[in-house]
Amino acid sequence: MRISGLIWLFTLIGLGNCLEWDDVSDLRDADGIIEVTESNYRKLSQGSRNFYSILYVTTSQVTSGGVYCELCDIFEGNVRKASNAMQQQLPEDVNREAVFFKLDVSQCSSFVKEIGLQTIPHMLIYPPPKDEDSFAWSKSVFYQFQITPESAKDPVLFADFLAKILNVYFGVARDFDKEEFFQYFIASLACFFVLKKKILPLIPNKAWFFSLLFSLGVVLASVxxxxxxxxxxxxxxxxxxxxxxxxxxxxxxxxxxxxxxxxxxxxxxxxxxxxxxxxxxxxxxxxxxxxxxxxxxxxxxxxxxxxxxxxxxxxxxxxxxxxxx
Incomplete structure (x- = not known):
């Protein structure tokens, strides 16, 4: 009886260290992201799990020099776009294989102390650990997406990086760039003007000319x-x-x-x-x-x-x- 009791006790301890989807699904916000705080940090950061932990490390605190992390806010938009797109485009069983977390170091300093972070922001993706592994965000291996001012401007870069790791496919739309639109619009308008006013009047047989261009395009596309x-x-x-x-x-x-x-x-x-x-x-x-x-x-x-x-x-x-x- 004592042996059976010990086995039962160790089983309960083992189950307590295992984080399941049902344990975290109710913690997600409207975008499918879980806010990590000091109160739930130990529960969320440790223990075996059968899903990817997609951890965005950011800050909302102004530095001693009065500098605010604008890059943190910009990239958080990319994270929320990716999380939303996965919820809407992928089946539920696939979404259960990845959980998004947001850790604000100004609200939860334990992670910074354990891992020794020097810069912000970071995007870390932890794969599901093996059964025998002792999993923790502070010591387990992870994939890292390099957040730069250039990569943060394009949400497709992060979505592509994430899709390759998770081996899934989902689409993320870029924000409308007015400056880029006007550049292409002006360039296209100039090309159209040159084509209509300068080039087309020099072509005597337009039907033959455009048929030739079409045939050439088909050949080139094929070869x-x-x-x-x-x-x-x-x-x-x-x-x-x-x-x-x-x-x-x-x-x-x-x-x-x-x-x-x-x-x-x-x-x-x-x-x-x-x-x-x-x-x-x-x-x-x-x-x-x-x-x-x-x-x-x-x-x-x-x-x-x-x-x-x-x-x-x-x-x-x-x-x-x-x-x-």
């Missing part, structure tokens, strides 16, 4: 990998950890959608240079000096584009043209 990206569900644009667009991916077995348009542009530039070199001598209106000058310029353009194309290809295959067989 540069459009179907490959569609079949494999490869994104059009991807960004690195600094928030810069990655036009070319590393490795021959992968490519971004933007590569199609980049490679097509280079093919068009090289092909146009060659065709122009063929037809320039036939233009009688050009004197020999101007004809030679234009030919040299076109030749230089062709070589430059080919060199640039080769440098882009080396991103895909670093060993080119001396690959090891």
């Amino acid at each position: 540069t990998g459009l179907k490959f990206t569609q079949i494999n569900n490869i994104p059009l644009l991807a960004k690195d950890e600094k928030g810069n667009i990655m036009f070319f991916s590393g490795g021959m077995g992968w490519q971004f959608g933007i590569e199609i348009f980049s490679v097509s542009t280079m093919y068009i530039a090289m092909g146009s240079s060659v065709i122009a070199l063929i037809f320039i001598p036939r233009v009688k209106q050009l004197n020999p000096f101007l004809s030679n000058a234009v030919s040299l310029a076109l030749l230089a353009l062709g070589f430059y584009v080919f060199a640039y194309f080769t440098s882009c290809f080396k991103v895909k295959d670093p060993g080119y043209p001396f690959a090891i067989l």
Whole structure:
């Protein structure tokens, strides 16, 4: 009987150290985020669990120098967007595999003392521990998203980082950027004006010209990998950890959608240079000096584009043209 009692006691202790979904689901706010305080810190930060702990460490306190952490507020919006999107777009059983926590160090200093934080904010993602592991936020391994002024501006970067870790797919919308909109609007308006007023009057047979452009676009889209990206569900644009667009991916077995348009542009530039070199001598209106000058310029353009194309290809295959067989 004593042995059975001890086994029962140890079982209760073990169960007490295990954090279940039902223990934390009622603590979530409207965005699905749990506020960590001194009173619940021990309960939430320790003990085995079968879900990912997505911990956002922030502060609402002004420093001794009177500086407020604006980056903390900006990135918190990204966290809430990701949490909301997962609740709305993913099934409940999938949402049970990830729990969002917000820890304000000005309201809960225990975490800072235990882990020794020096900077704010932080985004830490703890995977579910193994059964035999002793789990705690202050000592367990985690994934960390690098929060910078650049990465905080784009909520898609964090959502993509989180989706890869959780092995799920969900969409997050970017905020409307008025400045970026007006830049693209003015550029598009200028291109439209030039096309309508300057280029179209020079084209005698517009139906033939646009049919030719359409056919050329179909050919280029086919030879540069459009179907490959569609079949494999490869994104059009991807960004690195600094928030810069990655036009070319590393490795021959992968490519971004933007590569199609980049490679097509280079093919068009090289092909146009060659065709122009063929037809320039036939233009009688050009004197020999101007004809030679234009030919040299076109030749230089062709070589430059080919060199640039080769440098882009080396991103895909670093060993080119001396690959090891």
